[in-house]
Amino acid sequence: MNVYRYEQNPLVTPADVKPHRADFEVIGAFNAGVTTYNGEIIMVLRVAERPISADPEIVKAPIYNPETNELEIFEFRLDDPAYDFSDPRVIRENGSTQGFKYLTSLSYLRIARSKDGHQFTIDDQPFVYPSNELEVFGIEDPRVTKIDDTYYIYFSAVSPVGVGESLVSTKDFITVEHHGMIFAPENKDVLIFPEKINGKYYALHRPVPKSVGEPEMWIAESTNLLYWGNHKYLLGLREGMWDSGRMGGGAVPIKTERGWLELYHGATTDHRYCMGAVLLDLEDPSKVIARSDKPILEPEADYEVDGFFGNVVFSCGAVVEGDVVKMYYGVADTSMACAELSLQEIIDSLTYIK
Numbered sequence: 001m002n003v004y005r006y007e008q009n010p011l012v013t014p015a016d017v018k019p020h021r022a023d024f025e026v027i028g029a030f031n032a033g034v035t036t037y038n039g040e041i042i043m044v045l046r047v048a049e050r051p052i053s054a055d056p057e058i059v060k061a062p063i064y065n066p067e068t069n070e071l072e073i074f075e076f077r078l079d080d081p082a083y084d085f086s087d088p089r090v091i092r093e094n095g096s097t098q099g100f101k102y103l104t105s106l107s108y109l110r111i112a113r114s115k116d117g118h119q120f121t122i123d124d125q126p127f128v129y130p131s132n133e134l135e136v137f138g139i140e141d142p143r144v145t146k147i148d149d150t151y152y153i154y155f156s157a158v159s160p161v162g163v164g165e166s167l168v169s170t171k172d173f174i175t176v177e178h179h180g181m182i183f184a185p186e187n188k189d190v191l192i193f194p195e196k197i198n199g200k201y202y203a204l205h206r207p208v209p210k211s212v213g214e215p216e217m218w219i220a221e222s223t224n225l226l227y228w229g230n231h232k233y234l235l236g237l238r239e240g241m242w243d244s245g246r247m248g249g250g251a252v253p254i255k256t257e258r259g260w261l262e263l264y265h266g267a268t269t270d271h272r273y274c275m276g277a278v279l280l281d282l283e284d285p286s287k288v289i290a291r292s293d294k295p296i297l298e299p300e301a302d303y304e305v306d307g308f309f310g311n312v313v314f315s316c317g318a319v320v321e322g323d324v325v326k327m328y329y330g331v332a333d334t335s336m337a338c339a340e341l342s343l344q345e346i347i348d349s350l351t352y353i354k
Helices: 343-348
Strands: 024-037 040-051 058-065 070-077 090-093 106-114 138-147 150-159 162-170 177-183 187-192 201-207 217-222 228-235 246-249 260-267 273-280 288-291 313-321 324-331 335-342
Touching (some): 024 150, 058 106, 138 313, 187 246, 273 313, 335 343
Parallel strands (some): 024 138, 024 313, 106 138
Antiparallel strands (some): 024 040, 187 201, 324 335
16 A cells, blocks of 8 residues: 655644643644635644643643533642542543543644645634533544535534534534534444435444443434434454454545445554545445455554554544545644545455455
């Protein structure tokens, strides 16, 4: 597979993003949804900010309060035996099996714009910010689907009751209409197809079973983009391969003559994230035609291997120009990069399902 990584990579780093308040620092600008608007490439960035701590022995946790529409900052001492601080992203209660108690940063969405796809300018203010009780820990990993003149932006909404997928829409990337949560916890990595198929909208999603099952890909149908049903299991993990630990949708599905091409992420059990592809039937995208045995992109460059959470390439969007797939992707949970691949080479690299 021929992969051309941009010489300017990483294209957007935390240093390029101004914090939305003076007592915070930006630690991540990554996992952006991507689309085009008014002759520009738009990246809807996930920006992760954390409160600055002057004391290295104190960790702070920001939480949005929907009643006051303000952030509250909680402080924890690293020597507090009640908590586990081993993962810098989260604060866990010692002895608990219920995931995390707090996040050490808050994520929201901000827009970056480019005429050439290489040099980006970043808006000074947040585009979508936490605004309700299902988003108190932040909003993460957006994707963007354009249908007619409307851009549908959907993202992981994080709160103490779980991680679900919420939907907003815009026509101008200025005003935003909120539509609520479309996939309840625990669910993420939603991808809405860019057109109706036989009169129905389709979406990929990734539930996270807690009792039995694995974090694998499903597909659902809708007549209005808000209410989703007829859920079907689509794609599973493969032991010993690059997608053996978890998987989820990446870029919005690309329509080709051979089928719907979905660029998806897979991780090993030791959390090495790569990108691969799966081809779905044009008329019935619940049917898998072919799939990557090997990644089309894997963490190899320094900026992909080293960072806040290393060994990660994670795409939430691509722009297709003829045979060129410009795949924008988050690197090491820190910054944004781009690589160009051949659409035909991706399809030719797939192994067909017998």
